[in-house]
Amino acid sequence: MIGLSTTIAGVKFPGCFMNAAGALCVTRDELLALGRSKAGAIVTKSMTMEPRHGNPEPRYYGFPGGSINSMGLPNLGYRAYADLIPELKRCGKPVIASVAGLCEDDFPTIAEAINAAQPDLIEVNLSCPNIPGKPQIGYDAEASERLLKRVRRVITVPMGVKLPPYFDPAHHDAMGKVIGRCDVDFLNLINSVGNGLVVDPEREAVVIKPKGGFGGLGGTLIKPVALANVRAFYKIFQGRIPIIGTGGIVDGVDAFEHFLCGASAVQIGTVLVEEGLEVFGRLETELAALLEKKGYRAIEDCRGKLKEL
């Protein structure tokens, strides 16, 4: 038997594949379906103070290389998720609550109430790219530090941070310093690659409605960016802060690459939306077969073992 369970910040996960926040995890029905599936955890949609319908449709578009979205934080509002958490925990796998906000003051308010509902972990989303007129907090190191220190004071469960992709080692180092000062228990890398543009040449038009067609990119085409960020932060912290790898995982080989770069678990966004919940069983089978073929008995045996030339 190949071991596909994993541990993050002391919390044991029965499987290493789970949904990425945003993918099939907004409503009670969707969250309970994740609970019944082979996902190794239930991750909630990032939540705001009030319920939101999100941006106008079409706001998600899948294509062969990946996806583009500008959902605009559709969610039930934090009170609904706080009420749901005890029921979700009865599914027998960890619950990760993703906390967002439309302004800095929202985050501690939501974090405190959600913490009281005792999810197994809280993920603070500093990287929503799709609120018109609001830049991502994760691209502002000072604002990120201020916010993380505020939420850390009210969060007693393991606290993680979902970061946007960075494209320069100077930015990895700067955010690494911030993370190192904020008592962060885990990282989730990466959110979608923000503000891409997909064009339909036939219709001579954009493919999603919000923000003139600009949106966050996911899927296969972002895998190298995700791997680079997992690797960069794994090296900065020398493996001491566990990392959830997110971005471009379509098959077992992609997941293996994330583990080699240093991930302890992986999340599935685009391909979960495209394929549905059955994807978790497929990915487990593919990863187990690959690890077996390579002579690894568990994911921790290959974690971070990427060779440099």
Ligand code: RRO
């Ligand atoms: O809801 C969204 O538009 C969204 C969010 Br909050 C996020 O963090 N990442 C993303 O690609 N879309």
